[in-house]
Amino acid sequence: MSFLLHNVGLTHSNGYVALADISVQAQQGESIALIGPSGAGKTTLLNTIGTACSPTQGAITVLGQAPAATGAALRQLRTRIGAVHQAAPIPPRQRVVTAVLAGKLGQWPVWKSLASLVYPQDIAGARQALQRVHLADKLFVRCDQLSGGQLQRVGIARVLYQEAQLILADEPVSALDPTLALETVQLLVQEAKARNATLVASLHAVELARTCFDRLIGIRDGRIAFDVPAADVRDAQLQALYAAEAPLVTVAPDGAPPHAAVAAVSMPAHGCR
Numbered sequence: 637m638s639f640l641l642h643n644v645g646l647t648h649s650n651g652y653v654a655l656a657d658i659s660v661q662a663q664q665g666e667s668i669a670l671i672g673p674s675g676a677g678k679t680t681l682l683n684t685i686g687t688a689c690s691p692t693q694g695a696i697t698v699l700g701q702a703p704a705a706t707g708a709a710l711r712q713l714r715t716r717i718g719a720v721h722q723a724a725p726i727p728p729r730q731r732v733v734t735a736v737l738a739g740k741l742g743q744w745p746v747w748k749s750l751a752s753l754v755y756p757q758d759i760a761g762a763r764q765a766l767q768r769v770h771l772a773d774k775l776f777v778r779c780d781q782l783s784g785g786q787l788q789r790v791g792i793a794r795v796l797y798q799e800a801q802l803i804l805a806d807e808p809v810s811a812l813d814p815t816l817a818l819e820t821v822q823l824l825v826q827e828a829k830a831r832n833a834t835l836v837a838s839l840h841a842v843e844l845a846r847t848c849f850d851r852l853i854g855i856r857d858g859r860i861a862f863d864v865p866a867a868d869v870r871d872a873q874l875q876a877l878y879a880a881e882a883p884l885v886t887v888a889p890d891g892a893p894p895h896a897a898v899a900a901v902s903m904p905a906h907g908c909r
């Protein structure tokens with residue numbers, strides 16, 4: 637078992653219920669895409685699985701541990717979890733090589749981590765990870781000299797270098813063009829499969845989610861709308877997931893009566909299978 641959430645809820649201090657009644661489990665090695673409208677709770681769920689957010693209800697086990705454990709046990713657990721953030725939290729003046737090596741800071745002894753900040757301790761390893769996202773030529777470039785998409789790929793190189801057992805990726809390809817997005821999602825899925833790591837990624841590109849992952853979890857209003865093998869998801873489920881709360885009312889320019897427009901699910905014609 638990779639993780640297990642039982643009746644998990646998360647209510648923010650202002651009373652906003654971001655997650656409610658979330659019960660979900662994943663076997664080691666599964667690849668799962670989280671999909672759902674903006675504000676549905678995908679990031680909050682990823683942060684909860686990744687121990688960055690504590691649930692206010694329910695129980696959670698991650699990689700065989702209850703994250704409520706504090707101090708050294710929690711730090712140790714986090715070294716086994718790799719996170720790819722929507723906007724990589726990388727200091728702008730940091731060199732790319734240092735940003736990638738940061739993936740293993742928690743696994744290295746303190747002396748090595750500190751030494752690596754002054755002189756990168758595994759340049760070959762960082763180069764290899766960067767090669768996989770086509771950025772080996774940026775090894776010694778400062779992160780503030782990269783484009784948003786390049787920075788996002790540095791975050792992916794970091795998680796590849798970390799060799800985490802559980803990879804949590806929050807919209808990992810949102811800044812990439814469609815071709816690179818497909819290639820990068822395939823890379824993450826293949827990497828996870830090759831190492832029997834679990835991958836959970838939130839995505840707005842529904843067709844990428846549908847074609848590249850084993851399983852799809854639809855999130856809406858902080859709840860699980862469906863949890864199905866990717867091959868079994870039906871168009872009606874996707875339409876309902878993304879349907880506007882109230883239909884958008886548009887007025888035709890010629891003064892014809894207003895009509896309702898339901899948000900369409902975008903499905904570009906590319907895939908993994």
Ligand SMILES: Nc1ncnc2c1ncn2[C@@H]1O[C@H](COP(=O)(O)OP(=O)(O)OP(=O)(O)O)[C@@H](O)[C@H]1O
Binds near residue numbers: 649652675678680
């Ligand atoms: N600290 C907070 N306090 C109160 N509400 C919050 C807080 N953080 C997030 N929220 C709310 O929780 C809800 C879920 O946010 P979350 O970022 O998980 O959504 P998401 O599905 O990842 O959205 P997106 O696709 O736009 O990234 C949103 O309505 C957001 O406004």
